[in-house]
Amino acid sequence: MAYTTFIPSEFRVHIDKDACIQCGRCVQQCGWNVYTWDEAEKRPIPDHNKCVACHRCVTYCPGGAITIRKNDLAFKPSDNLAPETIKAIWKQAETGGVQLTGMGNDRPYLRIFDHLLLDACQVTNPSIDPLREPMEMRTFLGRKPDSIAVAAMVAKNEGAGGYRLVTEFDRQLQLETPIMFGGMSYGSVSLNVHRALAMAAARLGTFMNTGEGGLHADLEPYQDNIIVQCASGRFGVDSSYLQAGAAVEIKIGQGAKPGIGGHLPGEKIDYEVSITRMIPQGTDALSPAPHHDIYSIEDLRQLIYALKEATGYKPISVKIACVHNVAAIASGVVRAGADIIYLDGFRGGTGASPTIIRDHVGIPLEIAIATVDQRLRDEGIRNRASIVAAGSIRGSADVAKAIALGADACAIGTAALVAMGCHVCQKCHTGCCSWGITTQRAELTRRLDPEWAASQLVNLVTAWTHEIAEVLGALGVNAIESLRGSRERLRGLGLDKTTLDILGVKPAGL
Amino acid sequence: MSRSPHLRGPRSEFAPRPKYREESEHRILGNCGLMGVCDESGTRMSGELALRSMASMHDRGNGLGGGFAGYGIYPELPHLFCFHLMYNDETARDDTEYYLKKHFRVVMDEPIPTKSIRGIENEPILWRYFLDIAEERLQETQLTAEDYVVHAVMDVNTHVDGAFVASSGKNMGAFKGVGFPEEIGEFFRVDEYMGWTWTGHGRFPTNTPGWWGGAHPFTLLDYSIVHNGEISSYGINRRYLEMFGYQCSLQTDTEVVTYLFDLMLRRHGLPVEVACKALASPFWKDIDLMPEEQGKLYTALRMVYGPALLNGPFAVVLGMEDGMVALNDRIKLRPLVAARDGDIVYVASEESAIREICPHPEKSWMPLAGEPVIARVSEKGRRKAISRSGASAGQRRAAQRSSDSTVPAVS
Numbered sequence: 001m002a003y004t005t006f007i008p009s010e011f012r013v014h015i016d017k018d019a020c021i022q023c024g025r026c027v028q029q030c031g032w033n034v035y036t037w038d039e040a041e042k043r044p045i046p047d048h049n050k051c052v053a054c055h056r057c058v059t060y061c062p063g064g065a066i067t068i069r070k071n072d073l074a075f076k077p078s079d080n081l082a083p084e085t086i087k088a089i090w091k092q093a094e095t096g097g098v099q100l101t102g103m104g105n106d107r108p109y110l111r112i113f114d115h116l117l118l119d120a121c122q123v124t125n126p127s128i129d130p131l132r133e134p135m136e137m138r139t140f141l142g143r144k145p146d147s148i149a150v151a152a153m154v155a156k157n158e159g160a161g162g163y164r165l166v167t168e169f170d171r172q173l174q175l176e177t178p179i180m181f182g183g184m185s186y187g188s189v190s191l192n193v194h195r196a197l198a199m200a201a202a203r204l205g206t207f208m209n210t211g212e213g214g215l216h217a218d219l220e221p222y223q224d225n226i227i228v229q230c231a232s233g234r235f236g237v238d239s240s241y242l243q244a245g246a247a248v249e250i251k252i253g254q255g256a257k258p259g260i261g262g263h264l265p266g267e268k269i270d271y272e273v274s275i276t277r278m279i280p281q282g283t284d285a286l287s288p289a290p291h292h293d294i295y296s297i298e299d300l301r302q303l304i305y306a307l308k309e310a311t312g313y314k315p316i317s318v319k320i321a322c323v324h325n326v327a328a329i330a331s332g333v334v335r336a337g338a339d340i341i342y343l344d345g346f347r348g349g350t351g352a353s354p355t356i357i358r359d360h361v362g363i364p365l366e367i368a369i370a371t372v373d374q375r376l377r378d379e380g381i382r383n384r385a386s387i388v389a390a391g392s393i394r395g396s397a398d399v400a401k402a403i404a405l406g407a408d409a410c411a412i413g414t415a416a417l418v419a420m421g422c423h424v425c426q427k428c429h430t431g432c433c434s435w436g437i438t439t440q441r442a443e444l445t446r447r448l449d450p451e452w453a454a455s456q457l458v459n460l461v462t463a464w465t466h467e468i469a470e471v472l473g474a475l476g477v478n479a480i481e482s483l484r485g486s487r488e489r490l491r492g493l494g495l496d497k498t499t500l501d502i503l504g505v506k507p508a509g510l
Numbered sequence: 511m512s513r514s515p516h517l518r519g520p521r522s523e524f525a526p527r528p529k530y531r532e533e534s535e536h537r538i539l540g541n542c543g544l545m546g547v548c549d550e551s552g553t554r555m556s557g558e559l560a561l562r563s564m565a566s567m568h569d570r571g572n573g574l575g576g577g578f579a580g581y582g583i584y585p586e587l588p589h590l591f592c593f594h595l596m597y598n599d600e601t602a603r604d605d606t607e608y609y610l611k612k613h614f615r616v617v618m619d620e621p622i623p624t625k626s627i628r629g630i631e632n633e634p635i636l637w638r639y640f641l642d643i644a645e646e647r648l649q650e651t652q653l654t655a656e657d658y659v660v661h662a663v664m665d666v667n668t669h670v671d672g673a674f675v676a677s678s679g680k681n682m683g684a685f686k687g688v689g690f691p692e693e694i695g696e697f698f699r700v701d702e703y704m705g706w707t708w709t710g711h712g713r714f715p716t717n718t719p720g721w722w723g724g725a726h727p728f729t730l731l732d733y734s735i736v737h738n739g740e741i742s743s744y745g746i747n748r749r750y751l752e753m754f755g756y757q758c759s760l761q762t763d764t765e766v767v768t769y770l771f772d773l774m775l776r777r778h779g780l781p782v783e784v785a786c787k788a789l790a791s792p793f794w795k796d797i798d799l800m801p802e803e804q805g806k807l808y809t810a811l812r813m814v815y816g817p818a819l820l821n822g823p824f825a826v827v828l829g830m831e832d833g834m835v836a837l838n839d840r841i842k843l844r845p846l847v848a849a850r851d852g853d854i855v856y857v858a859s860e861e862s863a864i865r866e867i868c869p870h871p872e873k874s875w876m877p878l879a880g881e882p883v884i885a886r887v888s889e890k891g892r893r894k895a896i897s898r899s900g901a902s903a904g905q906r907r908a909a910q911r912s913s914d915s916t917v918p919a920v921s
Contacts, residue, residue, distance in 0.1 A: 125822050125845055133841060134793050140813045147778035148814050150807065163784050165807040174815065356675040377753045383814070476742040476823075478841065479791075481816030488745025 006090040009048035012069045013057075017043070017171035019065035026057040026066060031434035031444050054425040056434035088355075101354040102428030102438070104256055104414060107359050109238050111364035113398045113494065119489040119507060121476035128473040135469035136479040139409050141247075141386040142172035142315040143339045170339065171315055173227075173247055175409060176205030177465040178480055179399060180414035181457075182344075182390045183229050183251065183319070185213030185284065187264050187273045188351035188428065189417075189438050190445040196420060196453035198222035203458050208408045209411070212251060212262065212287060214276040215241055227317065228305065232261060233278040233287035239310060247340070249317040250300070252291070253367070255348025255391040257357045258321030260406045262287035264351075268431050268440045301336035308337070314340040322346060322368035322391065323361075334376060334385040342367045342411070345391025349414040351438060352429030365391040366405060370503045373406025373485060396467035405503065406485040419460040420453040519742075542726070543570030543691075545858040546709040546827035547867070548834040552651040552852070552891025554582050554899070557700035559867045560708035565692035566857060566866040567712055573629075575713030575725035576694035577686025579677070579734035579829045580705035582892065585899035588681040590617055590640040590660055591731075596722050597635035606666055606673040613662055613803035614641040622685075624681065627697045630689045634674075634722050638683070656731055656776060661755075663730060668759045674723035679732035680831070681896075686711075686725035691871055694725070705889050706895055709829045711736035715908070728768045732831040737764040738859055739844045742822030750817035750873030768827055770818050775830070782884060788815035790840045790880035827857055833886040842879035855885035 013024075013034060022042050027035040035044040035104065051068060075083045088099060092395045121127040128135075135152065150163040179213050181201060186194050194216060197208035200226045209227045210219075214236015215335050219226065228245030230237050253259065264285040274281040304316050317340035318333045320326065330341050345365025369389050376382040389407035390396055393399055399410045418424065421435040430439035436447035472478060475489055483489065491508040492500045500507055545563045560578050584592055593610070604620040610616055622636040643655050651658060663675045677684035682705075685698035691712040695701070696805030711726035727734040741747060741763035747757045748766055754777070756769040767789075774785040788811045797808045812819070828835040836857035838846050838870060849856040849864045849871035856864040861874060877883050 067877060088532050120712065121742065125742055128841075134795060136794055144814050146814075147774075148780070148810050152786055152801070163781060163807060164803045165810050167810065169810060169813070377749060380753055476740075477821035477823060479816070479819060480823035481812070481819055482743035482744060482746060485749055485817065486743060486745030488748070 005094060007071050007087050009051065009071050011051040011053050012048050012071045012491055013046035013051050013362060014067045014293050015044065015046065016063075016065040016067070019063040020044075021063045023062060024260075025062065029056045029060045029434060031056065031432040031439065031440055031441070039405070051093040052425040052427045054423045054434050056423075100352055100429050101355045101358055102209060102350060102430075103424055103426045104349040105359050106426070109346075109364070111217070112135060112364055112499070112503070113394075113401050114266075115493050115495050116366070116401045117491050117493055117504065118397075118400060118404070118471060118475070118501075119491070120474040120501055125476045128478055129475050130466075130469040130473040133473070133478055135463055135472050137175075137177045137468065139175040139178045139480060140172040140174065140339050141388065141408055142319075142494065143170040143385060144172075145169070146383060160272065160325030171313060172348070173207060173315055173340075174205075175207065175463060178403060178409040178468070179204075179461050179464060180206045180227075180388070180409055180411045181416055182411035183209035183211035183227075183236075183249065184351070184413055184417075185211030185229075185264075186216055186276055187213040187235075187268055188441070190440060190448065191218065191272060192445055192448040192450045192453065193215055193417070193420065193437055194219060195450035196457060197446070198226060198417065199450065199454035200461070201225040203290070205350055205456070208462070209247065209249060210236075212236075213264075213273070213280065213285075215244055216272065216276045220244065229319075230303075231287055232289070232291045233285060234243075235279065236285075238278070242307060242310050243312075245311075247315040247317055248306070248311060249340075249342065250291075250303060250338075251319045252294070252300075253319065253321030253323075253344065254350060255321045255346055255362055256350030257353040258323050258346075258362050259289060260357050261289040262352070265431070270440050270474035273440060283490055297332045297336055300333065304337040317342050319344060321348075322363050322365055324363060325361065326368045327371040330372040331375050331381070334381055336353075338385055340386045340388055341372065341374060342388040342390065345389070348391030349417075350428075365389055365402070367499075367502055369402055369405040369407050370487075370505075374504060396464035396471070399464060400468050400471045400483065403480065403484050404486055404490050405505075406487070408484065415460070416457055419456045420448060421474045446473075531611065531735040542575075542714055542736075543567035543712045543859045543863070544710065544726075544736040544738050544825065544827055545856075545863050546707070546736070546829065546834050546836060547854060547856050548612040548707040548885035549854045550833070550885055550887055550891070551853040552582070552706050552893075554704035554706050554895050555693065555708065557583075557703045557708055558684050561692055561695035561700055563858060563863045563867045564695065564712055566863045568690060568692070570853070570859060571712030571716060572714045573690045573693075574688060574715050575686070575711075576689055576691030576726055577684060577725045577736070578695055578698070578727065579682065579684045579702050579707075579709045579736070580700070580703050580829065581682045581707040581725040581732075581829055581887075582681055582705040582736050582895055584640075584681050585896040587618065587640045588896050590642055591655075591678060592664075592683055593641060593678050594622060594672045594676040594683050594685070595637045595639065595666075596676055597637065602670060602672030603635055603637065605670050609662075609666060609670065610639055610641065613658075614639075614643055614661070615645065616640070617642055623699055623702075624697050625699055627689075627693055629693050630687065630697045632668070633687060633697070634664050657750055658767040659731060660772070664755075668757050676723065677727075677729040677734065679729065679734075682732055682734070682829070682831070684727050684729045684734055686727065688720045688725065690861055704899070706892065707829050707834050707885075709734060709736045709827045709834065724762060726764060727829065728760070728762070728764045731770050731774070732829075732859060733768055733769045733771050735771070735826055735831040736829075737767055737824060737826045738823050739824030740828075743768060743819060746817050747820065748783050756872045764826075766827065767820065767824075767828075770820070771828055771830075774818070777900040782830075783882065784811065786835065786837050787811055787880070788818055789820045790837055790882075791815075791819055792880060793800055793840070793907065825859065832889070832892070833884065834885040835885075836877065838879050838881070840876060840880045846877055846883075847874060848877050848883045853897040855883065857883055862914055 149166040191236030201208040201415040223244045231251040318338040319342035346362030389402040390411035433439040618640040744763040824844040825844040847861045851871040
């Protein structure tokens, strides 16, 4: 961290001298070099200015001697010019630079998910016990026909009353739970993170997403459970990469930074990353803001069909950030041939983004799901594409509500990282992650055991899936498709009428 | 009211209206008794059978709704669409008749014959119309006759204040209202009609609608549904149907069952066995063990018709032109018993309701969850029944000719 004249440290590190056993582990664990070892006194000396409150030292201190406190330095109270605002001005006055940050939007905007309540059965229809009855989560992503055609079979003993399927289907992604992992590139996260995501996806019967950084050779055994991404920088994209994935995702935008490209600093481009991304070692990896071959919807159509041709017609997903006109954009994307539309809400995470973009651009995911689902229905093309919702899905309740609003499945990024130990310190862009997640420094990345991290992910998604089964049972249905788009089972609490109308949800009490 | 881009049918002249006068503001939940009987040979039976069977299940209803559907009941005019209408008042009737005359050839219209019964009160004005569609109208709208009728029914039901189409099929009709089913049956003189299929329903709504249109059966074209249970997936079923231009405006979940059958059977051309497997689909754990061809079909059904899956407790009896289908939900949360005696197939909520009208059936059984009971009346049987009905083909032609000349076609 650069020192800035006026800015006091954000946190204070306190070491209880009685509890400290002087082992020096805090010095070794901190990726931010907060601690220096005082040889004379045989004790660690913290530099408060460097601390980001990632709690790595707290977690690993054998004596339990370390406490991180907010530096409660008093500012003259002002609701308008809060301490964070004043500090931001000082920082920029001194550096003249754009503020960068990591993870998702942390500002106190309305969280619509927290104002939606689910229904349950009482008396007139029975609820179903998910521990005794099957609860079906299987989900297919991809283009479906409007209707199917059947033909009578010669042997009458098979099929529904002796019929067989005539209609040819486009390829689909089959998920055993409506939760998948969102795109996080190798480079922004470590290879061990990618390994853990891929292993977990395979064990769960769902999918991980490479993000835009290519596919490392070590992940090839898991390719049936991997969606490969093709973003504006085209890092790591060649024909074998495209063919390796179960599906290809064209990344147009990201919820945390709509309209912005990406920048992975050269320090993070080590040998393995450079091989995977197909760029020279140590050079900055710059993703342009737009795809330079997509300047309108007809160009997107060409890329979609080029990728379909290149992959033998695997499903093509198009990821867009939720912006004001998202419904019309989504309609165009579906008409351009996308099989899956991936909506990333304004709270979605990032490895690095200008703070102004992360905190002030885009619209809430809940609104985007509702308007996109309704728009596709109004146009009679809802079955042509599946909707994946992402952008700060924090728990199974968010998944259930997103699906009830109209999503086919949800993708998680930040929640997956938290399951692996991330403490949401929002410093992913620095490459110093003490937890070994968003860094390429070997001494840090080796801290994350992919086998352990995979089991954490499997446990998390399994737990959420159980919880969604509980919700379905309470709703008296036993298949996820009966919740999907069933906004009748949602009620709004404390939302204004316009928002409720847009969501297609009644207020509680009606 | 926003109109689906798929609808290009007859347009109403009237502005969107409020709900029916006595209709509940809220969706009505309910539990009920139901029955169905179908003679596969096409031999016609008196509606008295259905009436007696329903009377034995008196306690399954609470007097807030009863109804019957009969098939083969209008053999004199079997090729005309018969609209059964309920009107709040004469204005509703004038408005509707203006609409019908504008879009159809009204071959014949008359009041539906009724009988005064103690306990049946506040009945709406009841009228029936035998309608034909001019070929030019179909060419103009590029619709099939059936789609044309569907649009007209939706138009009247959602746009004409105080009017409700109770049924709209050929050679069939629905008789329903507020009261116990045996009272409603007597009121409509159901015992005086002869039909090869009859379904009946007694209702136990959990609030008090007192609306005649809200009783079962719910119908569209030849399809009629009587239903016991609640569709917990109503929200998505309704939104799925809206994509295909169906407007669900009746505050009841049974409506979606009727429309789903219309969509899958008539518009998508699926055999009824296959449609039933989409509405009450088998579990993945069973599909995964099926032979390849079968598994492929069931997987496809769930992928495409997942939003049509009827989830929640239900037993329904579908009446249609060529027979009857009874279906339970996928884990059988509502009662349904079936029996067969010779050519006659019986279904009912309780076995006693079958034994009431057929004391010793050859066999009776509990249909499994999601396994449809299907009775089919062959076309030959139906033709024979129509020709045996007493109205000669010559009479029918004469009736049609004379109406053609007396009713001017309104363009």
